[in-house]
Amino acid sequence: MNGDRVIGGYALRRLLGRGGMGEVHLAATPTGGLAAVKVIKPALARDPAFRRRFEREVAAARRVARFCTAPVLDAGIDGDVAYLVTEYVKGPDLAEAVRDQGPLSGSNLEALAVGIATALSAIHGAGVIHRDLKPSNVLLSPLGPRVIDFGIAQLVDNDSLASQAILGTPAFMAPEQVRGEPLTPAADVFAWGGVIAYAGTGRLPFGGGAPGEVLYRIMQEGPRLDGLDEGIRDVVARALAKDARLRPTAQGLLAELVGGTRLTTATEVVERTWTGTVTSGVRSSAGRPGGMSAEAQSSARPSEARSGGGQGRERAMRPTGLVAPTGGPVDSPLRGPMGAPAPVPGSVGGAAGPGRGRWWPWVAGAAATVLAVGAALAVPGLWQETLWPYEAGFGDAWAVGASEGGNARQAGTGYELTVNPGWRLWKSAPRREPDTGVIVSAKATLAEGTGEYGVWCHGSASSGDRYEFGVSGSGKVTIVKRRTGTRGRPLYGPANAQGAAVNRIVAECGRSGNKVTLRMWLNERLVAEASDSDSPYGPDEAGVYAASGPTDPARVRFDSFALRPVGQ
Template sequence: MAGPLRPEDPQRLGGYELVGRLGEGGQGVVFQGRAPDGKQVAVKLLRVGQGGDEAARRRFVRELSMAERVAGFCTARVLDADAEGDTPYIVSEYVDGPSLQELVREQGPRTGDDLLRLAIATATALAAIHEAKIVHRDFKPPNVLMSPDGPRVIDFGIARALDAPGTLTSQVVGTPAYMAPEQVAGAPLGPAADMFAWGSTILYAATGRSPFGADSIPAVMHRVLHVDADVSMLPQPLASLVNACLNKDPARRPAATDVLLSLLGRAVPGQAAATETSPILAAGASAVTAEYLPSTRPPGWAPPAPAGMPPPPAFAPWAGPVTSPRREQPGVPGLALLAVALATFTVILGDAMLSAAYPALAAGFHGGTGFLSALGNYYQLALVAAVLPAGRIADAVGRKKVFLAGLAAYAVTTVPMALVPGQTSLLALRLLQGIAAGVVLAVGLGMVREMFPDRRGLLALGAWAAAVVVPMTGGGLVGGVIVEYLGWRIMFLALLAPLVVAGVLGLIGTRESRSRGPENGALGVVLLSLMVPLLAYGLRHQYTGWLQVRILLPLAVAVVLGVVGVVLALTVRPSPLPLRASGGAAVLALGLFPAYLTVTYVSYRLQVNWGFSPIGTGVRLVPLVLTALVFALAGGALAGRFGPGPVLAGGCAVTGVAALAAYPAAKADTYLLLLPVVALLGAGLGALVTGAATAILGEPPDGLAGLGGGLLQAGLVLGTALSVPSFRPFSLTPLLVAGVIGIVAAVPALLLRSRPPERTGPPPAYASPQMAPPAPVPWQ
């Protein structure tokens, strides 16, 4: 949006009326203007005094004449210029949209198809600029404008004109964080310098950070010259292309047309040199604005090698890996999903089965209600304290290694629980098991999202949600059968086999991935890691009395930390706290509150009032398991069609309605009246967990999938904690309160800013490799 003109600003330049100031940089001031025909334009008033330097003037005119010939696929075309006056200016198309830098700061890094579309558009623009024999020399996020019809590159053809003898004496054209090594060293520049800047810009778009830092200029230039950037967070083939463009040797960087061909999935080594450029540019422009993006992984795909170099193997960078070779492996998404789902299922099943073994554990260890409460509290508090740090650490050091380490730690702490002789040993192992469970649950979910970055990711999250709700609702039945017929010690040993299988599948099928995130992101993680455990502790221990200091103090501190976090999220840029994802976790907790409370009431009534055994109770809750499974799986498809918000809101509303319906049904003496409530509750629970997973991880917060997984697990634990102080065995009034809260929670669920990922797949024009690209669009 244009700001007001300043007193020192001109009111007109040539025939153009200036109506507002758009920005200011090292080369000059940019104004929003109005052409004689009323059309909006951008007018750049150059600061350079060309004076009587006739050679500089001729160079300036020559560069502008070339810029006017650039195909306007993805650029803001030059419309007019004045190189004769004392204040040269350039008139170009007015692009109504924020810069890439502003967009990333306000909305977070680009992911999925948004990132791919940006890469294609900017590569197309650079290919068109280089085709006109122009080197941009200042390609960076502020010079990429995000217009409604796609990204546009601006300020091309100016830098070289300005960097002429007599025009700049103490200023280097370019931004250090996006300069190529040869530009830092003062060597002659060619198109390869723009490709280095392109790679840096794509990394900024994907991470929200300059790949070589943003501190002192000497430190940034040192990294540009000597430090390799981390590209592991990018999907293939984009990671390989960016890695190649960031090669320190300009001769080893691919040309813009080679990059564009690879992104369009039509890469053949040397094809760019032997193919007419116009259709390639038209194909790039078509892909940016098409409803479907081109497939980036056709069978046998391999990135094209620069001219004169042998093609590298598929998914391998040109110039040697910046990161470890394992990190560049694509993995097997199906095996990765199976590994994470099996690990999640086993971990949640282990906790759910334990509730059925409480009577046997109390008898075996001679413990009372305090001992049994500690078994549950130690685990849940350790889990919720671990999920957020574990997810953030995994984002930073590698999700695969942290996931496998957490899985191994869970197995190591679970098996000895079948052998320990006393309460202290069991509680200590239970505490360690909770930490390991937090690592597995948070990091595993982040891995699923990284392995399925497009619309398939929503279906994968639905499968993950099914692995959550099935053991959550049916674990008591399984635990009851094992305890009654095999003994409670076998219950722990039975978890070992699926843990080993999940570890093997994870080792084979998953790939290493990581993301550094915002520079001040650690502050948000610390706030959340303190707030959530304190809140869970205060809620779970209220049975000793609300007015005790040890209950009120943690709750008060948690509220203060929450307020501080919200203020920081709204005022600090980049935001240290993913506010939208945190809001999704809060909505999940509110929606789970009536679900957990209603299940507790139904189970209590079946066992205490009607005298069913734990196994009999579990059998009567099978409809809950089945409907939860169906709606968890269906939730992913529904989120892909309508967005995560409606699915999450529907889950909240249905669990609220189920809690309200349980109030009259619980007073009856027949299970048939409770059966519809149980089925309805399962439907709401399945949709709720899937909707929350897709809302939080459909677009990972700041690209931090591990942290998003941690937030989701925190929401699950807080939903349980909210139901603990509300349960009253002889009062049904809390069901009414919980039902109303569940229905009301549907409102903020609809307000969450989320949308389904863009569809992927080749556009009709590229359905067959033999089909020719569309004819170039004539540009006026």
């Protein structure tokens, strides 16, 4: 047990495991959920070069599509402690599952192969190379396989002890990795072949023994694939080619697994993996007809298709707003059209019927992923637009540029608002709120000047309406309802709270009957509660804001931002 130890606002509950870079803990999030927190060894965290690589790799990891990984929720460096927060995935890893239940075969193995290949496609599509794909880095969640720890291996210099620990699984190294050559995504494809061979036979494809012996066999001998299902053996053999140029890409693996002559359609994979019939009458895991998830149903509503017709997936510059010294909102020259997410297939679930071999409870979700991949192999772009929670990398869809009230700009992996004296800037996230209520969170710093900053929800850039949750430089918190042409109506505060140099602000906009309920946390402490039943605002947009004092400008840096449905 970790007692009340808190890192980055996350309360550590128990140790999940140790590795070459540090420890992984189960932790409680500010809103009561669970997350996995990787705490990096202090010796690494103190290294300036490691810090630079850490920031770069975290930014890259945030770009990876979420549906087949353990997505990055937060990251930071606090003194000698660097930490990485990911979604907590419940379930054993592949190594444990094969050890405890034996090898996979038939449709179970095919579903696993497709799920991992899909994850690699998403990882490579974000410009990341995993570098350490192995059975212990594949978690078998109830909804399908999740690939974890992608990109982490390149955080450490190749000649360091930590790097040797990270890359210390010789059985799945590609020959070029053994030779110490610069890696490409083809190294991950080689590792995929080794992982699937292990999953289907229970043996390491190049045998065990001393690391040097295993590495020699990887370089000089062919893999042992006898006992592997004939249908998938040829794909695995091509993935394990010594010459990286002869291996298929991750997208090529998917095409072979779901679109070749052996498996004519992705639906066949679904039907062979999950013995229920895939029809419009099947209920999704959320209990909705038609096999469509709540997120997919929400995104398909006409009211959200603001761009019209087939333009739903267009990523346009989002609206932004600012408030003049009189308190009334003013249109910003940065305002542009609004994009809306495109509908995508959801997850399919149901009762397991009798099937051949052992029943693996996660394969129904994995098969649903196959169905989506069969419809569109451009996996990363499709899924990043639609699944919750949304987390900002403050990329191209956040508005940047100067206006009368100040300036918005990218600042490394963060986002900075510089506000002229007496003005208020507010920026919309490139994602609409869920209909079920929203949790908005951000980590921010008042870098210069005086004033306040925070997050807002249930807003509209076109009208200027919104609920603001703010903290001032002096540590006072407020919840304010703002309308066009008004100075805003305080619903809570100003009240004293225990602020810090870097503050984590979490806000909840929910609904109870005919009123909106509002709650605010500051650095994991509930500091404000209010409600609004006077023509309350509904779900629309959310974002960040900053306001300066009357005489001096203010500069606020936001290092993270996230939206998630209430209760998720």
